[in-house]
Amino acid sequence: MGAxxxxxxxxxxxxxxxxxxxxxxxxxLGRSSIDLRMGxxxxxxxxxxxxxxxxxAYIATPGPPxxxxxxxxxxxxxxxxVPYGRDLLLHPGSLVLxxxxxxxxxxxxxxxIVTARSxxxxxxxxxxxATIINxxxxxxxxxxxxNFGEIPIRxxxxxxxxxxxxxxxxxxxxxxxxxxxHGQFDLSFEPAAGNVSLGDEVFLKLGSLDKx
Amino acid sequence: xxxxxxxxxxxxxxxALLDRTLRFDYGLEGSFEFYEECSARLGIxxxxxxxxxxxxxPQVGILSRGLAELTQLICRIERSSIGEYSWPFVEELKxxxxxxxxxxxxxxxDAPLKVYVLAEGALDAYCIYHERLRPxxxxxxxxxxxxxKTLKHFVLLHSILGHEIGHAIFGCTKHQATLVxxxxxxxxxxxxxxxxxxxxxxxxxxxxxxxxxxxDLSSRGATEAxxxxxxxxxxxxxxxxxxxxxxxxxxxxxxxxxECSLLYSLDxxxxxxxxxxxxxxxxxxxxxRGAKLLGLDLLPENDSPLKEAMQExxxxxxxxxxxxxxxxxxxxxxxxxxxxxxxxLLSLHKPxxxxxxxxxxxxxxxxxxxxxxxPVGFAVDSQGEPHCDxxxxxxxxxxxxIESRRQNGSGTTFSIVNKLCEHAxxxxxxxxxxxxxxx
Numbered sequence: 001m002g003a004x005x006x007x008x009x010x011x012x013x014x015x016x017x018x019x020x021x022x023x024x025x026x027x028x029l030g031r032s033s034i035d036l037r038m039g040x041x042x043x044x045x046x047x048x049x050x051x052x053x054x055x056x057a058y059i060a061t062p063g064p065p066x067x068x069x070x071x072x073x074x075x076x077x078x079x080x081x082v083p084y085g086r087d088l089l090l091h092p093g094s095l096v097l098x099x100x101x102x103x104x105x106x107x108x109x110x111x112x113i114v115t116a117r118s119x120x121x122x123x124x125x126x127x128x129x130a131t132i133i134n135x136x137x138x139x140x141x142x143x144x145x146x147n148f149g150e151i152p153i154r155x156x157x158x159x160x161x162x163x164x165x166x167x168x169x170x171x172x173x174x175x176x177x178x179x180x181x182h183g184q185f186d187l188s189f190e191p192a193a194g195n196v197s198l199g200d201e202v203f204l205k206l207g208s209l210d211k212x
Numbered sequence: 213x214x215x216x217x218x219x220x221x222x223x224x225x226x227x228a229l230l231d232r233t234l235r236f237d238y239g240l241e242g243s244f245e246f247y248e249e250c251s252a253r254l255g256i257x258x259x260x261x262x263x264x265x266x267x268x269x270p271q272v273g274i275l276s277r278g279l280a281e282l283t284q285l286i287c288r289i290e291r292s293s294i295g296e297y298s299w300p301f302v303e304e305l306k307x308x309x310x311x312x313x314x315x316x317x318x319x320x321x322d323a324p325l326k327v328y329v330l331a332e333g334a335l336d337a338y339c340i341y342h343e344r345l346r347p348x349x350x351x352x353x354x355x356x357x358x359x360x361k362t363l364k365h366f367v368l369l370h371s372i373l374g375h376e377i378g379h380a381i382f383g384c385t386k387h388q389a390t391l392v393x394x395x396x397x398x399x400x401x402x403x404x405x406x407x408x409x410x411x412x413x414x415x416x417x418x419x420x421x422x423x424x425x426x427x428d429l430s431s432r433g434a435t436e437a438x439x440x441x442x443x444x445x446x447x448x449x450x451x452x453x454x455x456x457x458x459x460x461x462x463x464x465x466x467x468x469x470x471e472c473s474l475l476y477s478l479d480x481x482x483x484x485x486x487x488x489x490x491x492x493x494x495x496x497x498x499x500x501r502g503a504k505l506l507g508l509d510l511l512p513e514n515d516s517p518l519k520e521a522m523q524e525x526x527x528x529x530x531x532x533x534x535x536x537x538x539x540x541x542x543x544x545x546x547x548x549x550x551x552x553x554x555x556x557l558l559s560l561h562k563p564x565x566x567x568x569x570x571x572x573x574x575x576x577x578x579x580x581x582x583x584x585x586x587p588v589g590f591a592v593d594s595q596g597e598p599h600c601d602x603x604x605x606x607x608x609x610x611x612x613x614i615e616s617r618r619q620n621g622s623g624t625t626f627s628i629v630n631k632l633c634e635h636a637x638x639x640x641x642x643x644x645x646x647x648x649x650x651x
Contacts, residue, residue: 010592010595010596010597011596013592013596013598014592014594014596016583019583019585021585021586021590021639022588022589022590022598022600022639022643023590023592023598023600024598024642024643024646025598025646026597026598028598029598039638040638079295080295081294081295081299083294083303084641084642084645101639103585103635103639105583105584105585138584157642158642158645187584187628189634189635
C-alpha cells in the first residue's frame with residue numbers, strides 16, 4: 001500500500017478511473033491530497049427525539065413497516081438544506097453530517113482517507129471518526145463535522161473543509177476483489193443514518209428484544 | 213358586532229398567522245421578502261377597512277375577499293419548507309421567471325415577480341399560480357410554483373414547468389399583445405382547426421374522428437354545437453397550446469419528453485376531450501413536430517455514442533406520436549411562425565430561451581452520466597489540470613433524458629438518473645459561482 005502523489009492521482013483523474021467532480025480550482029490539488037468542499041445539506045441529531053442510540057432498533061423485522069421503528073428513524077435527524085450563500089452554525093460539542101460538494105468514485109484498487117484541512121482543524125473543527133473511504137465507493141463523501149473548540153464555527157457551502165489522501169492497495173497474487181461490489185452507502189447523494197446492527201444481529205438478539 | 217369590526221379582528225388573526233410562518237425556511241433567500249410583502253398587503257387592507265363606512269357593504273365585501281385571498285396565500289406558503297422541493301432546479305426556474313416575468317411598479321418599470329415555491333399533491337400538481345390582480349400598483353405580483361410532493365428529485369419531469377412559465381408570461385400585461393400578435397395569431401390562423409371555437413368543434417366531429425372519441429362525446433351528450441358551450445372552454449384550449457409553444461422554446465427536448473411522460477400518464481389514450489386542455493394526442497404530435505421544425509432533434513454529423521443515444525431518444529419520443537392525421541391540428545408554416553414568434557420574445561430576455569447545445573459538451577456529459585457521475589461542465593485536461601465550464605441546466609436535463617432512454621445505458625433507474633441530474637444542477641451552480649468569482 002502506498003500513498004498517491006499529485007502526479008499519480010492526476011494520471012488517474014485523467015484516465016477516469018478516479019473521479020472527483022467538480023474540482024473548482026487547481027488549488028484543490030495538493031502534493032498528496034485533494035481538497036474537498038462542503039456541500040449543501042446538513043443532517044443534525046434531533047435533541048430529545050430519543051433517549052439513546054439503540055442498535056436493536058435497526059434490526060430488520062419481516063412484515064410491514066412498524067410505526068415506532070419508522071418514526072424513530074424519521075425523527076432521528078433534522079435535515080437542513082443550506083444553499084450557497086447561506087450558513088450553518090456548528091456549536092461546540094455538536095455533530096453534524098454534511099456531504100462534500102464533490103462526487104467521488106474510487107477504483108477497486110484505491111482507498112481514500114478523509115481528514116480536516118489543518119487550517120480548519122486549528123479552529124477546532126474535527127472531521128470525525130469514519131475517515132476511510134472504501135475502494136469502489138461512488139457518491140458524495142459524508143463529513144462528520146464536530147466542533148471541539150469552545151466557540152461556534154460558521155460554515156458555508158463551498159468552503160474547503162476536508163482533504164482526501166489516496167492509497168493504492170496491495171493484492172496477493174492474482175486475487176482481486178470484485179470491482180462491482182459496493183457498500184451500504186453506495187451512490188449516496190446526501191448523508192444518511194447508517195445501519196449499526198447490520199451483520200451483528202446475532203449479538204443483539206442474545207437478550208430479550210422486548211426490553212430494549 | 214358589525215361585519216367591519218369582525219373583519220378588523222380577522223386582520224389581527226392573519227397577522228398572527230403570518231408571524232407563525234417565520235418558523236419555517238420557505239425560500240432560498242429566506243423569508244424576509246415574503247413576510248414584508250404580506251405585511252404590507254395586510255396593512256393596506258387594514259387601513260382601508262378602518263376607513264370604510266360600515267354601511268358600505270359592497271366595499272366591505274371587496275375587502276373581505278381581499279383578506280381571504282391573503283390568508284390563502286399565507287397558508288399556501290406555510291405548507292412548503294425549502295427541504296420539500298428541489299431548490300437547485302427552482303433557482304434556475306426563478307432565473308428564467310425573473311428575466312421575463314416583469315412588470316412596471318411605481319418604483320421600477322421592470323420589476324420581477326416574486327417567486328415562491330410549494331410542494332403538494334400528485335402527478336397533476338405541476339402548476340404556477342399567477343396572481344391575476346395585485347393589491348396596488350406599488351406591489352408586485354406573487355408567482356407560486358407548485359411541484360408534486362412525490363417527485364421532489366425528478367428534475368427531468370420538472371421540465372414540464374416550461375409550460376407553466378408560459379401561463380405566467382402570458383399573464384404579464386407587457387407581453388400579452390406580443391404573444392397574441394406573434395404567436396396566437398398563427399396558432400389560430402385562418403382555415404386552421406383553431407381559427408374559431410366552431411372550427412375546433414368541426415375538426416373534432418369531422419368524418420375522420422376516432423370512433424372511441426365520438427363514442428365518449430356522444431355518451432356525455434356533447435355535440436358539435438354544444439361542445440364549447442357546455443363541456444369545454446375554447447379560450448383555455450388555445451392558451452394551453454400557446455403555453456406548450458413557450459415550454460418548447462424555453463426548455464427544448466427535455467420539455468417534450470416530460471410532457472410525453474406526464475400527459476400520457478394522466479390520460480393513457482391521449483384522446484380524452486377535457487374541459488380546459490386540448491387532447492393530449494394533439495399536443496404531443498404538435499410538440500414533436502415543433503421540435504423538428506426548430507431543429508431540436510438535430511444529431512451530430514459524425515458517428516458517435518452521442519449520435520446513437522440521441523437517435524434512440526428521439527425514436528422513443530416518436531413512440532408517443534399518433535399517426536392518425538386527425539391528431540395533427542396545425543399547418544407547418546403557421547406553427548413554425550408561432551414558434552419563431554415565441555422564440556423571438558424569449559430571446560430578448562436571457563436566459564428564457566432554450567440555447568442550442570454544443571455536441572462536444574453533450575458528449576462529455578453523456579459519458580459522465582453513463583458512468584453514474586453527475587453531468588457538469590468539468591473535465592481534467594491532458595496535463596491533469598481541472599477545467600470548469602458553464603453549462604446550461606436545460607442541457608443537463610436533455611442529457612439525463614437521453615441516458616434514461618438508452619438501450620445500452622448505465623442500467624440504472626430513472627430515479628437515480630434524476631438524482632444525478634439534480635446533483636449536477638447544484639454542482640453546476642457552484643461552478644458558475646467559481647467562474648464568475650474568477651477562481
